[in-house]
Amino acid sequence: MEKLSQVLWRERELLDALLYKLEVEQLVMATGRTRWLLRAAQDVQRLIDVLKETEMLRAVVSDEVAASLGVPANPSLQALIDAAPEPWASILSDHRDAFLRITADLTATADANRELITAGIRSARETLLNLTEGTDGYSADGSAVTGLTRTPLLDQSL
Numbered sequence: 001m002e003k004l005s006q007v008l009w010r011e012r013e014l015l016d017a018l019l020y021k022l023e024v025e026q027l028v029m030a031t032g033r034t035r036w037l038l039r040a041a042q043d044v045q046r047l048i049d050v051l052k053e054t055e056m057l058r059a060v061v062s063d064e065v066a067a068s069l070g071v072p073a074n075p076s077l078q079a080l081i082d083a084a085p086e087p088w089a090s091i092l093s094d095h096r097d098a099f100l101r102i103t104a105d106l107t108a109t110a111d112a113n114r115e116l117i118t119a120g121i122r123s124a125r126e127t128l129l130n131l132t133e134g135t136d137g138y139s140a141d142g143s144a145v146t147g148l149t150r151t152p153l154l155d156q157s158l
Contacts, residue, residue: 001065001084001088003061003064004058004061004062004064004065004080004092005088005091005092005095007054007057007058007061008058008092008095009095010054011051011054011055011058011099012095012098012099012102014047014050014051014054015051015099015102015103015106016102017047018044018047018048018051018106019102019105019106019109021040021043021044021047022044022106022109022110022113023109024040024043025037025040025041025043025044025113026109026112026113026116028040029113029116029117030116059074062074062075062077062080063075065080065084066079066080066083069083069084070083071083077092077095077096077099078096080092081093081096
């Protein structure tokens with residue numbers, strides 16, 4: 001049980017670090033400092049890779065704990081909570097509550113990042129369209145509706 005708790009603490013720390021990295025990525029996108037966007041995305045990906053490894057470790061340790069508690073293999077955290085004696089049931093329950101909170105925060109931040117990325121792509125596309133085509137308006141999904149082809153104005157003296 002102690003080993004499982006240690007793995008869960010490690011996973012919580014990694015999830016907290018992931019939330020931080022996602023917020024850094026969000027700030028980079030929001031400020032338009034795209035120079036750092038690739039690095040921020042790589043940081044997020046590295047943490048996700050470490051989280052995957054930790055998830056595998058947690059699965060192994062959870063199976064060991066499940067076997068000792070008489071719970072079927074591949075148990076949910078709630079199943080372990082239900083079968084564990086005190087104080088472990090309370091400790092595991094605290095971990096579960098923390099996972100629920102951080103998961104909600106991660107989901108909200110990832111959704112906000114996705115919206116920023118979508119807006120950035122749309123903005124870049126519209127800028128490119130305005131160089132060669134007119135924009136007559138916007139469709140229901142927010143994408144630009146192109147119109148007649150026009151010649152871009154270019155200052156030849158530059």
